[in-house]
Every structure is written in C-alpha cells, then in structure tokens.
Amino acid sequence: MQTHDFFLILLVILLTARIFAELAARLKTPSVIGELLAGVVLGPSLFGWIEPIESVKLMAEIGIILLLFEVGLGTDPKQLARAGFKSVVVALAGFILPLLLGFGVGYWIFELSLLISLFIGGTLTATSIGITARVLTDLKRHHAPEGQIILGAAILDDVMGVILLALLYEFSIGGGVTLGNASKVIMFVGAFFVLAPVAAKLMSAIIKHINTTTEIPGLIPTTIVSLVLFFAWLAHSMGAPELLGGFAAGLALSRRFFLPFGTALHADPSFAEHIETEMKPIIHLFTPIFFVMVGLSLNLREIDWSSPYIWAFSMALMIAAIAGKMLGPWFIREPWPARWIIGTAMIPRGEVGLIFAELGRESGILNNEIYAGMVIVIAVTTLLSPFAMKGLYSRFNDHMLPSNSA
Amino acid sequence: MQTHDFFLILLVILLTARIFAELAARLKTPSVIGELLAGVVLGPSLFGWIEPIESVKLMAEIGIILLLFEVGLGTDPKQLARAGFKSVVVALAGFILPLLLGFGVGYWIFELSLLISLFIGGTLTATSIGITARVLTDLKRHHAPEGQIILGAAILDDVMGVILLALLYEFSIGGGVTLGNASKVIMFVGAFFVLAPVAAKLMSAIIKHINTTTEIPGLIPTTIVSLVLFFAWLAHSMGAPELLGGFAAGLALSRRFFLPFGTALHADPSFAEHIETEMKPIIHLFTPIFFVMVGLSLNLREIDWSSPYIWAFSMALMIAAIAGKMLGPWFIREPWPARWIIGTAMIPRGEVGLIFAELGRESGILNNEIYAGMVIVIAVTTLLSPFAMKGLYSRFNDHMLPSNSA
Numbered sequence: 001m002q003t004h005d006f007f008l009i010l011l012v013i014l015l016t017a018r019i020f021a022e023l024a025a026r027l028k029t030p031s032v033i034g035e036l037l038a039g040v041v042l043g044p045s046l047f048g049w050i051e052p053i054e055s056v057k058l059m060a061e062i063g064i065i066l067l068l069f070e071v072g073l074g075t076d077p078k079q080l081a082r083a084g085f086k087s088v089v090v091a092l093a094g095f096i097l098p099l100l101l102g103f104g105v106g107y108w109i110f111e112l113s114l115l116i117s118l119f120i121g122g123t124l125t126a127t128s129i130g131i132t133a134r135v136l137t138d139l140k141r142h143h144a145p146e147g148q149i150i151l152g153a154a155i156l157d158d159v160m161g162v163i164l165l166a167l168l169y170e171f172s173i174g175g176g177v178t179l180g181n182a183s184k185v186i187m188f189v190g191a192f193f194v195l196a197p198v199a200a201k202l203m204s205a206i207i208k209h210i211n212t213t214t215e216i217p218g219l220i221p222t223t224i225v226s227l228v229l230f231f232a233w234l235a236h237s238m239g240a241p242e243l244l245g246g247f248a249a250g251l252a253l254s255r256r257f258f259l260p261f262g263t264a265l266h267a268d269p270s271f272a273e274h275i276e277t278e279m280k281p282i283i284h285l286f287t288p289i290f291f292v293m294v295g296l297s298l299n300l301r302e303i304d305w306s307s308p309y310i311w312a313f314s315m316a317l318m319i320a321a322i323a324g325k326m327l328g329p330w331f332i333r334e335p336w337p338a339r340w341i342i343g344t345a346m347i348p349r350g351e352v353g354l355i356f357a358e359l360g361r362e363s364g365i366l367n368n369e370i371y372a373g374m375v376i377v378i379a380v381t382t383l384l385s386p387f388a389m390k391g392l393y394s395r396f397n398d399h400m401l402p403s404n405s406a
Numbered sequence: 407m408q409t410h411d412f413f414l415i416l417l418v419i420l421l422t423a424r425i426f427a428e429l430a431a432r433l434k435t436p437s438v439i440g441e442l443l444a445g446v447v448l449g450p451s452l453f454g455w456i457e458p459i460e461s462v463k464l465m466a467e468i469g470i471i472l473l474l475f476e477v478g479l480g481t482d483p484k485q486l487a488r489a490g491f492k493s494v495v496v497a498l499a500g501f502i503l504p505l506l507l508g509f510g511v512g513y514w515i516f517e518l519s520l521l522i523s524l525f526i527g528g529t530l531t532a533t534s535i536g537i538t539a540r541v542l543t544d545l546k547r548h549h550a551p552e553g554q555i556i557l558g559a560a561i562l563d564d565v566m567g568v569i570l571l572a573l574l575y576e577f578s579i580g581g582g583v584t585l586g587n588a589s590k591v592i593m594f595v596g597a598f599f600v601l602a603p604v605a606a607k608l609m610s611a612i613i614k615h616i617n618t619t620t621e622i623p624g625l626i627p628t629t630i631v632s633l634v635l636f637f638a639w640l641a642h643s644m645g646a647p648e649l650l651g652g653f654a655a656g657l658a659l660s661r662r663f664f665l666p667f668g669t670a671l672h673a674d675p676s677f678a679e680h681i682e683t684e685m686k687p688i689i690h691l692f693t694p695i696f697f698v699m700v701g702l703s704l705n706l707r708e709i710d711w712s713s714p715y716i717w718a719f720s721m722a723l724m725i726a727a728i729a730g731k732m733l734g735p736w737f738i739r740e741p742w743p744a745r746w747i748i749g750t751a752m753i754p755r756g757e758v759g760l761i762f763a764e765l766g767r768e769s770g771i772l773n774n775e776i777y778a779g780m781v782i783v784i785a786v787t788t789l790l791s792p793f794a795m796k797g798l799y800s801r802f803n804d805h806m807l808p809s810n811s812a
Contacts, residue, residue: 001460003467004642010468011635014628021622031622054407055461061409062416138622216427216437216544218690222420225691229417236410281684282691284624285631 001053009050010059010289016042017288030386032134035288039295044302052296060293062229063286064130064351065246069228070283071133071151072250073276074143083145087152090328094153094346095160098124098324105316115168116370119360122168123374124321126161128350128382129154129243130290135386136345139393146338150345153328158241159189161352165359188238193248196231200252203227208271220278224253294351297358298379303372314373321377322347337396344392347385353378407459415456416465416695422448423694436792438540441694445701450708458702466699468635469692470536470757471652475634476689477539477548477557478656479682489551492738493558499737500559500752501566504530504730511722521574522776525766528574529780530727532567534756534788535560535649536696541792542751545799552744556751559734564647564758565595571762594644599654602637606658609633614677626684630659700757703764704785709778720779727783728753743802750798753791759784 016038024034042050102124106117132154136142142151163185207223228249235245253275304310326343334342357374360366366374422444430440448456508530512523538560542548548557569591613629634655641651659681710716732749740748763780766772772780 001464003464004639004648006464006467007471007635007639007642007648011632011639014632014635018625018628018632022616022620025621055464058407058409058412058461059465061412065413210428214428215431217686218694219424221687221691222424222694226417226420226424229413229420233410233413233417242410242413278687280623281627281687285627285688288624288628 001055006053006055009053009056012042012050013038013056013289013292014285017292021288028390030135030138030390032131032138032291033383033386035291036295036383039292040298040300041295042292043296043298045295045298045300050296052293056289057293059286060290061242062225063283063288063290065228065232065242066225066279066283067130067133067287067290068243068246069250070279071137071142072247072252073254073272073279074250083148083152086149086332086334087156089332090149090153090342090346091156091160093328093331094127094325095125095157097327098321099164101320101324102317105313105320109316110313112370116365118168119356119365120317120370120374122161122164123349123353123356123360124317124324124377125157125164126349126352126356127154127157127325127346128348128352129158130294131348131350131382131386132345134287134291135389139390141393146334146341149332149334150342153342153346155244155247157346158243158352161356163189163239165356185239189240189244192235192238192240192244196234196245196248197252200227200231200249204253211271211274220275221282224275224279225282290351294354294382297351297354298375300375300379302368303375304369307369307372310369310373310376313370314376317373317377318380321349321381337392341389341392341396344385344388347388348382349378350382353381407461412459412461415459415462418448418456419444419462419695419698420691423698427694434796436541436544436796438537438544438697439789439792441697442701442789445698446704446706447701448698449702449705451701451704451706456702458699462695463699465692466696467648468631469689469694469696471634471638471648472631472685472689473536473539473693473696474649474652475656476685477543478653478658479660479678479685489554489558492555492740493562495738496555496559496734496748496752497562497566499734500533500731501531501563503733504727505570507726507730508723511719511726515722516719518776522771524574525762525771526723526776526780528567528570529755529759529762529766530723530730530783531563531570532755532758532762533560533563533731533752534754534758535564536700537754537756537788537792538751540693540697541795545796547799552740552747555738555740555744556748559748559752561650561653563752564649567758567762569595569645571765591645595646595650598641598644598646598650602640602651602654603658606633606637606655610659617677617680626681627688630681630685631688696757700760700788703757703760704781706781706785708774709781710775713775716775716779716782719776720782723779723783724786727755727787743798747795747798747802750791750794753794754788755784756788759787 017035020034020038020041021031022034024037025031040046043052099121102121103117106112106120107114112120129151132150133142136147136150141147204227207219207227210223211219228246231245231249232242233245235248236242253272325346326340328346329339329342332339353374357366357371357378360374361368361371423441426440426444426447427437428440430443431437446452449458505527508527509523512518512526513520518526535557538556539548542553542556547553610633613625613633616629617625634652637651637655638648639651641654642648659678731752732746734752735745735748738745759780763772763777763784766780767774767777
C-alpha cells in the first residue's frame with residue numbers, strides 16, 4: 001500500500017462521512033445514519049470506490065474502542081450499579097429470546113440443520129453497542145436512567161454473544177463444548193470487570209503525577225490512548241470483547257468513580273475535564289471511520305433480490321429479531337415509554353451481527369442465501385432503529401426522567 | 407493482522423516513546439532523541455520486539471505530515487519570504503556540496519562505479535526536515551529568523567532530493583534522463599507551492615462557515631485532517647514530497663497568511679486558535695510514532711563492525727556529509743553563531759537519507775557493505791546533530807535575535 005493511496009482513502013472516508021452526517025443532521029436524522037450510508041455509498045453496495053483495507057480497518061477499531069471509552073468516561077458507576085439488576089434482566093431476555101426465536105425460524109419453519117439454526121439464533125442475539133451508544137450520545141440520553149439500563153444490557157449482550165460465538169465455533173470444528181471452558185471465560189470476564197477499573201484508576205494517578213512535572217507536551221493523548229488500547233488488549237486476552245476494555249478504562253477515569261471498600265482515591269474534576277478536552281478531538285477523528293467501515297462491509301449487491309426464499313426467510317427472521325429484543329423490557333418495572341425505548345435501542349445488530357454472520361459464511365456453516373437473508377436483517381435493524389429511537393424520544397419526551405448528565 | 411496484536415504494538419510504541427522522551431528531557435537532551443532511541447531499542451538493532459508493520463508505518467506517515475502542518479501553521483509567510491533568498495542559497499549549497507563530496511569519496515577514493523557514486527552523493531543531499539523541525543520546535547526557535555532560513559532550506563532540499571532521486575532511479579533502470587521530465591517536475595512543484603496555500607485558504611473559509619452552523623461535534627478534527635491529507639496527496643501527484651503538502655496546508659491556515667495581489671481574506675485569529683487547540687492532541691498522538699519508526703528502520707545489527715573497509719568508508723563519508731552541510735551558511739550574510747547553527751541544523755539525514763539508501767539497496771545499486779556505511783552516517787548525523795544544536799544555542803544564546811513567535 002502506497003502512502004498517498006492510503007491518504008486518499010482515509011480522506012475520502014472522513015469527508016464523505018462528514019458530508020452525509022451533516023445532511024442527516026439537517027434532515028433531523030441521527031448523524032450516525034449518515035456515516036453508515038457514507039459507507040454503503042462508497043462500498044461494494046453502490047459505487048465500490050473504497051475497499052476495506054487493513055490499515056483503515058484497524059483505525060476503525062481504534063475508533064469504536066475510543067467511543068466506548070468516551071461512553072465510560074461519562075458513566076456514573078453508581079447509576080450503572082443501580083441499573084445493574086434491570087440491565088441483567090433486559091440482557092438475558094434479549095439474549096435468550098432472539099436465540100430461541102432465530103433457532104425456531106431456522107429449525108422448524110425452514111428445516112435447516114441444528115448447527116445452522118443455532119448459528120442463526122446466535123447472530124440474532126448480538127446488540128450493536130456501537131450504534132446504540134452513538135444514538136444515545138447524539139440524543140444526549142446516555143447518562144439518563146433508561147440510557148444506563150440500555151448500555152449495561154448492551155455490554156452484557158456483547159459478552160454473552162462472544163462466549164456463545166466461541167462455543168459454537170468450537171462445536172462446529174468438532175471440538176465439542178466443555179462446560180469448564182465456558183465457565184473459565186465467564187470467570188475471567190467477571191474478574192476483568194471488577195479489577196480493570198481499579199487498575200486503570202491507579203495508572204491514571206501515575207499519569208496525573210507525571211503531568212505536573214513533565215516539560216514536553218503531548219502526555220495526555222499518548223498515555224490515555226495507550227491506556228485504552230492496553231485495556232482493550234487485556235480484555236481480549238481474557239476472552240472478553242475488546243470494547244469492554246475501552247469502556248472499563250473510561251469508567252475508571254470518570255469523575256464519579258469510587259473504589260470498592262470505600263478506599264479514598266479522590267477523582268480530581270479538573271484533571272478529568274483536562275482529559276476530556278484533549279481526548280475529544282482524537283475520538284471525533286477516529287469514530288466516524290468505524291461507522292463508515294460498518295457500511296462498507298454490508299454488500300447489498302451480493303443479495304439476489306428476486307429470490308422469494310430470501311424474502312420469506314429474511315421477513316421471518318426480521319420478526320424474530322425485533323420481537324426478541326422488544327419483549328425483554330416488559331420483564332422489568334419501568335414506565336411503558338421507557339420500555340418501548342429500551343426495547344428499540346437493543347434492536348440494531350450492526351457490526352456485531354455482521355461479525356457473527358461473516359464467521360458463519362467463512363466457516364461454511366451458512367450458505368449464500370442464508371447469509372444474504374441475515375445481511376438484510378442486520379441492515380434493516382441497524383438503519384431503522386436509530387430513526388425509531390429518535391421518534392420515540394420526541395413522542396414521549398414529557399414522560400421521561402431528566403438526564404443526570406452535566 | 408489481528409486487532410489486539412495491532413493494539414499491543416501501537417501502545418508499546420507510544421509508551422516507550424514517551425518514557426524515553428521523558429528520560430531524555432530530564433537529562434537535558436532533545437526529546438526527539440528519546441523517541442528515536444525508543445525505536446532503536448524496540449527494533450532489530452537491539453531487542454527486535456517490534457516489526458515495522460504497514461498499518462503503523464502509515465500512521466507514522468500521518469504523524470510527519472501533521473508535524474509539518476504544525477510547523478506551517480506557526481510560520482509567518484512574510485518572514486519565510488524574507489528568509490527566501492538566504493534559504494535558497496543554503497539549500498543549493500547544502501545540495502551541491504554533499505553531492506559532489508559524496509560522489510568524490512565514492513568515485514575517486516573508493517573507486518566505485520559512476521552510478522553507485524552518484525547514489526551515494528544523492529543520499530548525502532537529503533536533510534531530515536522531520537528531525538530539524540522537531541528540534542527547532544522543542545527549542546522554541548522555529549519562528550526565529552535563523553529557524554525560518556533553516557526550514558525553508560530543508561524544504562527546498564527535500565524537493566531537490568526527490569527530483570534527483572527520481573532522475574537517478576530512471577537512469578538506473580536504463581530509461582535515461584530527459585531534461586524535459588526534470589523541468590516538468592520542477593514546474594509542477596513551483597505551481598503547487600504558489601497555488602496550494604491559496605486553495606487551502608479557500609477551503610478553510612468553507613470549514614469556518616460550516617463551523618458556525620453545524621449541530622454535530624467533531625468538524626475541525628475530521629475536516630482539517632482531511633485537508634492536510636488532501637494536500638499531501640496532491641503534492642505527491644505533482645511529483646513533490648508529501649511533506650510539502652502538509653506544510654502548505656499549515657501555511658494557509660496560519661494567522662498571518664496573506665494572499666497574493668492583496669486580496670482581502672482576513673484571517674480570523676480566534677478560528678486559527680480554535681484549530682490549534684483541536685489539532686494539538688492529534689498531532690501529539692501521531693508524531694512520536696513517526697520518530698519511533700525511523701529508529702526501528704535503522705538496523706545497526708546488520709553492520710559488520712569488524713570490517714575495516716566499512717569504518718574507513720563511513721568515516722570518509724561522514725566528513726563529506728558534515729562538511730557539505732556546514733559550508734553552506736558561509737555563502738550568506740549572517741552573524742557567525744547563526745551560521746554555525748544553520749549548518750548544524752542541516753546535518754541530520756534521518757528518514758529521507760534512509761529512504762534513499764533503502765531504495766539503492768533494493769534496486770541492487772548499493773551492496774551490503776556500502777549500505778552499512780551509509781546507515782552509520784545516517785545514524786550518527788541524525789543522533790548527534792540535535793545535541794550539537796542544543797549545545798550551540800545555549801553557548802550563543804545572547805548573540806541570537808529574539809524569536810518572533812507568540
């Protein structure tokens with residue numbers, strides 16, 4: 001790859017994302033839709049101008065990790081803990097119901113094999129935490145009570161999805177699933193979520209100390225980005241999604257962070273603000289790359305739109321995908337507008353669903369028709385849910401609790 | 407390349423660069439030396455932990471372009487124009503003398519072929535604008551009169567070096583050198599340098615206008631980075647070094663920019679400041695990656711240190727390399743401390759010299775022994791010149807004119 005070719009690809013991605021996001025915002029549409037559409041337009045679905053080259057893909061991964069870092073930075077851990085039980089219920093329901101419904105559609109209605117049906121169900125369990133977090137941030141509801149329930153549930157869904165994917169993959173290559181393996185991963189993830197914020201907090205204390213003595217500029221950008229990358233890498237090493245590492249690092253640096261056992265490590269609000277000011281431009285540079293890449297990896301041209309089988313299959317799957325996520329919030333005590341919003345927020349499958357489906361196709365479990373049907377479901381849920389959320393919020397605005405955010 | 411492996415490499419590069427830069431600063435050494443040494447330590451010269459993978463290389467290229475953008479942003483075009491004649495003299499002398507001396511060492515002393523000797527001379531013409539600009543920025547002398555002469559000369563050297571490299575390359579593959587080709591490139595580069603700042607200025611006016619009406623955050627980081635990448639790409643398309651594009655974009659957004667023919671496009675100081683505030687963290691994140699990559703690509707282990715031929719060759723070449731650059735400033739009217747400083751600043755060959763030498767080896771023109779001798783010259787000039795500059799500045803501090811910078 002020549003440097004100037006890379007520069008051209010990167011600048012086309014950044015500019016197209018911005019132009020489409022501006023247009024979307026002026027049409028009162030979530031700006032993330034603009035960025036996704038920029039990817040659809042630039043990618044194989046429409047013009048095929050930009051190929052998803054590795055270097056840009058990796059920068060996109062930095063983007064999504066940094067977005068989760070930003071979300072974590074703005075999260076009040078107390079509130080997240082208070083939302084905890086409700087998040088667990090929503091996540092469990094939003095995991096089990098789509099898995100069963102998706103499996104049912106495959107196994108009983110379309111008479112597919114056990115493994116294929118399990119894979120279809122697995123793909124439907126994913127929640128695109130990227131899309132969800134971005135829409136909540138755009139609407140300034142990520143610190144609101146229902147926003148915290150959604151984020152907690154989306155993160156738990158992601159963890160459960162990755163574990164299920166690992167198990168299905170082992171099963172498909174004939175390794176068999178051991179309960180020992182599965183529980184080891186769950187234990188690791190649990191340990192990570194408790195210990196990571198504590199470790200990150202200690203590291204940030206070191207960074208803060210160096211910040212008062214250093215003579216050369218650029219400490220915050222290099223060390224905070226390193227910290228976020230480190231926790232993403234650590235999360236992966238423990239079998240958890242990398243996103244979780246970014247979120248944990250953000251949580252640790254958030255202003256209202258408190259250590260377990262009441263240990264006194266006072267957060268310095270001016271230092272937290274300093275971090276936010278320095279990190280914002282970097283986050284704003286990297287995150288659009290991620291959403292463009294999601295749009296780029298949706299190849300709508302590969303789908304045989306004239307096949308009645310694909311239409312029937314994707315329609316049945318769509319109902320399973322939407323119903324599976326919408327039912328979850330009715331198991332918790334919340335006013336009904338919040339229930340509608342929480343359910344809708346869990347619908348987009350986005351990048352997580354695509355990773356599932358792509359792995360299924362690559363390993364030969366899913367044939368092209370089934371893969372195409374799933375891509376339709378992923379595209380529709382990803383593109384429509386942000387609209388639905390925006391609509392619900394403007395409809396039920398008076399019924400919602402005020403956001404706790406600054 | 408797995409995402410988590412990439413994260414690990416990037417964070418090791420960022421953290422090691424920072425630690426070595428901090429150590430360097432505490433030892434009263436230019437911090438860029440710390441970053442270069444971080445690359446030497448991590449790379450094949452010492453531990454061999456990090457390989458220069460493509461994705462990180464490309465991020466390093468963004469780093470150097472952004473550094474030149476920052477330098478351009480702080481440059482007063484009036485002062486650059488005033489330094490113009492002196493820069494041209496220094497650049498021409500610093501191009502012709504090392505070319506002749508390097509050629510002489512190869513052709514007459516070591517009896518190498520015409521093409522090899524020309525290539526050796528060509529490598530010695532390069533000035534590492536990255537190292538030079540960084541040391542001047544660290545010492546806060548990049549806006550001072552002698553700093554402007556140095557930057558102008560280094561940029562011109564870069565342009566001439568690229569043209570020479572293109573001609574030698576054509577010559578080596580048997581294409582023959584046409585004067586028409588050479589003058590076409592020179593014309594393009596000239597046109598670019600005059601027109602690019604004007605075009606960039608117009609684009610920045612558009613960005614400024616959108617900035618007042620947009621509802622979504624992140625305009626400056628995405629559009630300004632795109633602008634810089636676009637001009638780097640454009641410079642390359644016209645046969646000029648990409649660095650030149652970054653510098654031209656910075657120049658256009660600088661506070662004191664003036665259009666030719668006295669056209670009224672008033673620079674808005676608060677908007678320029680806003681751009682600086684948002685771009686600084688991004689620049690600080692990317693630039694260390696570049697200097698670590700320069701250190702990484704120096705493989706000091708490949709050199710057979712026991713060969714008397716390599717020692718003799720590199721010593722002779724070192725004298726040619728240093729004398730060739732030190733003599734230039736004596737052709738202009740400057741107080742003699744400034745002459746010493748200007749000459750010393752032109753000495754580091756850094757990344758530009760390495761690109762030359764690498765191309766010579768890859769195309770089979772330079773054998774391993776000659777390549778090794780050149781790597782020694784590049785390493786010594788790159789690592790020692792920042793020390794020498796710092797020493798000269800503290801020795802002659804009272805003799806220097808004050809810096810014009812804010």
